[in-house]
Every structure is written in C-alpha cells, then in structure tokens.
Amino acid sequence: MRFLVLFPVLMLGSAALPATAASAMAGDVQACAAGGPAIKVRVSGFKQQRGNLRFALYDQSGWLRKGGSLKKVRVPVTGSAMDVCIAVPKPGAYGLAVHHDIDADKEQDRSDGAGFSRNPRLSLLGRPKFAGTRIEVGAGVQPISVRMLYLNGLAIGPARSS
Template identity: 30%
Template sequence: MLALMVAQLGIFAPAAHAAPSCVGPASDTWIHLTVDRVRNGKGLITATLYPNDRKRFLVKNGSLYVASTPASAGQTRFCLFVPHPGTYAIAIYHDEDSSGTINRGGLFGIPSEAVGFSNNPTILFGPPSLRSVLFTVDRANQAFTINLKKF
C-alpha cells in the first residue's frame, strides 16, 4: 500500500541494495571477485561465467557470458553480475596481451597465460570437472577468491 502511495505521489525510494559498478549483463544479483596471484598489471582479467550444465562447461559458446576488467598486479578485485541466485562456475584467465582470447602453446595446447577456476581446484593434467568448480550464489553481494596458476 505504501509503495503504491509513494508511486502515485511521484516519490521514488532508493533501492535497498544498489548494485555497484559491475561487469557483465546487469541484474539484481552480483558477486565480488578477488583474483589472487596476478603476475603483473598488463592487460585484462577475463571471467567466463558458466551455468550448471556439464554439456556447456568450457565449450565454445557454452558460457552465459564473458567479461573483462583491467588487471592489477598481485590482486585484481571486481564485481561480476550473475543472472540470478543459482549455481554457477567461473573460469578466469589473465589476458596479458588484451587479445580477447587465451593464448595457448606447446603440443597439447596448454594455456600460456595464467588461469584459475571457482573453488580453486587442483589442476594437474587437463581442465577441472564442472562439479569441482561449481559454487552457489544465494544472494547478492557475496565474495569469492580465485587463485591464478601458470603452467
């Protein structure tokens, strides 16, 4: 009733939780990411957000979206929108040359730029499983840390 009266009078109350300046498609849900072990401040930290769907994890056009922010040596902190509360996976890489793609080298196409995943799984021979990197966002404004690793 109060909201209706406020709207009729042309008075608008501020949002209870105004979203900070985040990357990605705007929504009412966001998370704060800290990316640790950033080698230098060159280029971008690029985050790829995946749904809880094994068939879409780490495959071309399988992500919900990709977003980047300028890299800061040591730690890069930024805010990332997620579509709504739910279960997701994040893959991060340090795009040092700002090419927009992860550089790979060697015979097996191993990333030559530092990478990391939500939940910081142990990465030995190949990418982690979706199950090992899934995390749950149950409300806006949660914080997560991802450690980069260079192979």
C-alpha cells in the same frame, strides 16, 4: 581555516566506509552495489601486473563449452590483487573461469594464466569438473577468491617469484 574544519570530516567519512567501498572495483559494479545477485571475485597471484582478465560465467549445462558461457566480463589488470563484480542472471549454482591475457592479444598463449572458482587443482591432463568449481549464489553478493595459475615447465601452479 575552512580546510582545517573539513579535513577531519573527510578523514572520518572515508574511515567509516567499508574497505570494499573505498577500494576500486571493476566489472558489474552496479550489481554488487545494489546487493546482487552477484559474485564478488578477489583475484590475486598475477604473474605480471599487465594485460586483461576475462571472466566467463557458466552453469552446469554449459561448463567450459564453446558458446556455453552465460556471461563474459573483460577488465584490465590494475594491481597485484583486484576485486571484480560479476552479476548473475538469478540465484543458483555457477562456475567461474578466469583467463589472464598477459599481452592483451585476445589469444590464449603459453604465458597466460587461468583460475577458477573454488581454486581447483589443475593439470595438463584435463579441465576441472563443474563440481570442483561450483559456487552457490543466493539473492545477495557471494564473495569468492581466485588465485591465478600459470604453466611452469610441465606443471601448472602459482606464478614463480622473480
């Protein structure tokens, strides 16, 4: 009898939560829960649902330079799309680089994927410029989406469907 009374309450309680609160989030979860400043990244387009993701946060002066990142966050891949929170030092302009280390060997291999804030077009001829990845983060939580890209022959694009 007690179960019958509690069951509707539990159902209403979980339905009343926003979808982001009900789904699992990785990374700096406390920063997003506290309201920021942070970036909430929705990552999708994985070639394979295994391995690890490495997020590197940059400002313009350190953009893609060795040792230039302000912060790095590593999380395991847990699904076909994931929400990851990245705390930022203060409101401002940032760029985010994402590396999908498929075999979790902490090396960049030809099978690994990459993605950037604002999803710039990538080529084999160079790295994206900061201006193409720049996102403004205020005092709150800035939601963005990153679609992972992989090497497909001599081109870089979304993972091919099997």
